[in-house]
Amino acid sequence: MIKPYVPNDSWSRKAAKEGFRARSVYKLMEIDERFRLLKPGQTVVDLAAAPGSWLQYVSKRIGPKGLAIGFDLQTITPIAENVRTFEQDITQPEKIDSLLEAQHLPAIDLVLSDIAPSTSGIRDIDQWRSIELNQVVIAIAARWLRPGGYCVLKVFRGADFDAFLREVKADWKNVKIVTPRASRDRSKEVYLVMKKA
């Protein structure tokens, strides 16, 4: 049965108690526990990272030898020495490319995206915007990830989801659909975990 929406739910309270900026951290934690994605020393890019709970978690998992780069439309309050953040719209991929080039990064191991479009309230439009944003995420991930690197992205299920999934499966390996426990019961969101060939 669908549960009513409770803004300050147990995941939000847990996040506040554990010092995380958002409840979404528990979605990434569950995905990481299942797929063992994050390791010390890695280089990770988070496209749509504000307020920064995923970056907080990534920072701890990659440790002082790792580096995380986060982008968002919104400013991200500084997190740690091994995290750099930029206020940047990811739908300007040439700007993302030049910011990443300027970091002189080693190979990128993991690209994350928890991107959410500003919602119109019209389900099909919101779902289509989510897919359009994810097409940008995938293009950036395809250019920047090392072979064998992983991409994790959030997408809303709806009329265009199956076609989107087919496109992803044509170009990426080991594509898995995950619904973390912390995703709200009312939500249509799922996460795709995929490996670059």
Ligand SMILES: C[S@@+](CC[C@H](N)C(=O)[O-])C[C@H]1O[C@@H](n2cnc3c(N)ncnc32)[C@H](O)[C@@H]1O
């Ligand atoms: C659910 S939040 C991400 C939460 C984040 N994973 C965390 O743990 O703190 C979704 C984010 O997508 C960002 N976003 C939406 N469209 C964007 C765009 N075109 N470029 C960059 N960020 C975008 C929003 O500003 C918002 O901060």
